Amino acid sequence: MTSVSLEGVTKVFPNGFEAVHELDLEIEDGELMVVVGPSGCGKTTVLRMIAGLEVITSGTVRFGELVMNDVAPKDRDVAMVFQSYALYPQMTVAQNIGFALRMKGVPKDEVNRRVKDAASVLGLTEWLNRRPAQLSGGQRQRVAMGRAIVRNPRVFLMDEPLSNLDAKLRVQLRAEIARVQQRIGVATLYVTHDQIEAMTLGHRVAVLRDGVLQQCDAPQALYDRPVNIFVASFIGSPAMNLLEATLATGLDSVALGSQRLSLSADVARRHAGLSRYAGRTIVVGIRPEDLPAANGDHPGAVLTGDVHLVEALGAELLIHFRVDAPVVQLEDSSVTKDGDYLVLGNAAVEEECVARIEPRHDVRAGDRFSFSVSDDRLEFFDPETGLAI
Numbered sequence: 001m002t003s004v005s006l007e008g009v010t011k012v013f014p015n016g017f018e019a020v021h022e023l024d025l026e027i028e029d030g031e032l033m034v035v036v037g038p039s040g041c042g043k044t045t046v047l048r049m050i051a052g053l054e055v056i057t058s059g060t061v062r063f064g065e066l067v068m069n070d071v072a073p074k075d076r077d078v079a080m081v082f083q084s085y086a087l088y089p090q091m092t093v094a095q096n097i098g099f100a101l102r103m104k105g106v107p108k109d110e111v112n113r114r115v116k117d118a119a120s121v122l123g124l125t126e127w128l129n130r131r132p133a134q135l136s137g138g139q140r141q142r143v144a145m146g147r148a149i150v151r152n153p154r155v156f157l158m159d160e161p162l163s164n165l166d167a168k169l170r171v172q173l174r175a176e177i178a179r180v181q182q183r184i185g186v187a188t189l190y191v192t193h194d195q196i197e198a199m200t201l202g203h204r205v206a207v208l209r210d211g212v213l214q215q216c217d218a219p220q221a222l223y224d225r226p227v228n229i230f231v232a233s234f235i236g237s238p239a240m241n242l243l244e245a246t247l248a249t250g251l252d253s254v255a256l257g258s259q260r261l262s263l264s265a266d267v268a269r270r271h272a273g274l275s276r277y278a279g280r281t282i283v284v285g286i287r288p289e290d291l292p293a294a295n296g297d298h299p300g301a302v303l304t305g306d307v308h309l310v311e312a313l314g315a316e317l318l319i320h321f322r323v324d325a326p327v328v329q330l331e332d333s334s335v336t337k338d339g340d341y342l343v344l345g346n347a348a349v350e351e352e353c354v355a356r357i358e359p360r361h362d363v364r365a366g367d368r369f370s371f372s373v374s375d376d377r378l379e380f381f382d383p384e385t386g387l388a389i
Helices: 043-051 093-103 108-122 137-149 167-184 195-201 219-224 229-234 265-270 272-277
Strands: 004-012 018-027 032-036 058-063 078-081 155-159 187-192 204-209 212-217 241-247 253-256 259-262 281-286 301-312 317-322 335-338 341-344 353-357 368-373 379-381
Touching: 004 043, 018 043, 018 187, 018 212, 032 043, 032 195, 043 078, 043 155, 043 187, 078 137, 093 108, 093 137, 108 137, 108 167, 137 167, 155 167, 167 195, 187 195, 195 219, 204 219, 204 229, 212 219, 212 229, 229 241, 229 281, 229 379, 241 353, 253 281, 259 301, 265 272, 317 368
Parallel strands: 032 187, 032 204, 078 155, 155 187
Antiparallel strands: 004 018, 004 058, 204 212, 241 253, 241 281, 253 259, 281 379, 301 317, 301 368, 317 353, 335 341
């Protein structure tokens, strides 16, 4: 059992591209840490540096108290599961799972015992004599997992292992991975671009943007208390609505275009830095699920918009509506690194918000519809740095 520590780890490729910038991250003993972010943010590079497949440019990788910078990949005792199954087609399931053990000279009886144990954990017992071509995609990915866990590794690394599977299989295997990881109790790094996987699997989730760690916290903390606009917009589906607003000098309201939302005195107490923005432009964040239809059941301020699309999802409606306040969305090139700050560049302005409401409401495209807004569900951000207020 061991922990994994990354201290100031940076990776610069020979062409000068900096994939990871001074990353500090700790994966505790038995923890399942998920690294999430958009494509090209450095997630897989982090995993490969831990495995020793990429040489770090600067910084330190530790397993427990041992510095691993110069340790060869084969000597790190790391097991990896990749996006591709990479199974030997001529071998049975049992032979694939036990291959690494046989190569290490583990006695045959011990190999058989450990293979059977791994197959039992992963629900593969009845398939041990099958070959990969006779298995479904989900079963093949279980075999790849079995080949990794049978070694009893010090560290378990998973690089988007579910991305080749259909939606139903991904849901099933997410639960399987969580159960297996809890049982084997090994420090695990799981890399994905899918925030649903991140939120459902991770004990903690690290959000990367352009090789820079934005926030690392428990999934619910990321959702409830994002530290900047990028995390707020990346975590959550549909994404948080981000609207340009003007804060009243008395901190008792915000103006969203022609509409004004009143704020209670509790808002200023909860957001101590808000007083510095009196009379200034800020960015207000509202989650789609925090915009219920305005009626007597949901007291509070009201935001009204023109509906242009309704998505009926059975258990809920997603209402796409427009207001006359700019809605800020981050483009791929709109956030740049500047020291410790997240700087907004040319943010895209689209006059569209999304609300998630109950399905019983009769609302259609072209309607003017009102949503209730509770000020204790609002988030506030600095429009220049992107940081939470």
